[in-house]
Amino acid sequence: MVKSKQHHSRIAAIRNDSSLKIAFISGLLLLSSCSSDNNKKLEAPKNADAETLYNYGIDALHSGHYKLAAGEFELLQQNYPYSGFTGNAELMEGYAYYLQGEYALSVQQLERYLQLHPTSPDAAYAFYLRALCYYEQIADVQRDQQGTVEAMDALEEVITRFPQTAYARDAQLKIDLCRDHLAGKEMLVGRYYQQQRNYEASLTRYQRVIQDFQTTNHVPEALERIVEVDMDLGLKDDARQTAAVLGYNYPDSQWYRYAYNKLRDHHLLSDNLKQPKNTSSKPRGFFSRVWHSIF
Structure with missing residues (x-):
């Protein structure tokens, strides 16, 4: 919130x-x-x-x-x-x-x-x-x-x-x-569906934020929420892949730290997941290219 x-x-x-x-x-x-x-x-x-x-x-x-x-x-x-x-x-x-x-x-x-x-x-x-x-x-x-x-x-x-x-x-x-503002609305609805364990509906909302509102500040949270949903669904590899996208584009975001810690606590870390940094920097690369190459 x-x-x-x-x-x-x-x-x-x-x-x-x-x-x-x-x-x-x-x-x-x-x-x-x-x-x-x-x-x-x-x-x-x-x-x-x-x-x-x-x-x-x-x-x-x-x-x-x-x-x-x-x-x-x-x-x-x-x-x-x-x-x-x-x-x-x-x-x-x-x-x-x-x-x-x-x-x-x-x-x-x-x-x-x-x-x-x-x-x-x-x-x-x-x-x-x-x-x-x-x-x-x-x-x-x-x-x-x-x-x-x-x-x-x-x-x-x-x-x-x-x-x-x-x-x-x-x-x-x-x-x-x-x-x-529209991305914020999608996130609000997505969080509601996630709380209700309607994972398919929540994923649809989060993915729309990522695909249609890539320049907004809501994208890092959307990615982290997808990691949460994937973990709840038992989709371990998908959770790792989404966390990798989050870490590549937003390595210093609090949302990457959340995702990294959750995967670590469940012993799901992989070699391509780097430990979150403490210094500030801009997202690297072209987000859409990385996202579409995985999903």
């Missing part, structure tokens, strides 16, 4: 990162000529023109009144559908919903914006913000992970459409986190 707690703390740290509370394109924010007036009312006057509505919406965003900001941008779109401020207001309304945590409304608004302005210079940002809406809704590993899959799909779309942008680079980092 230590692995799971570490995973949860990593999720919390990244989701609280300031990059998620992204500031919008500075050019749009600077359109406001009224935002320096701190004494005016936040709500725009009746019959305000498009620029005034937009500026009031920006001021509401700056002051943290996101619901009011969304209302100002919506009113602008209704009253001035052909204004030069309308496109920006559509996008900013989606941003205001995002800051409120109204992710479904934000996605709906952003998709509407992208339908109306598919070639906009701000389309990359709109796709990225849409992906963040899904990303913010990633559930704990104990719950259904459909939201994680949707977040990955949306983030992948950002990379596919805008590969050379900063949005794509950040999306890749978040995809890595999503993959780690």
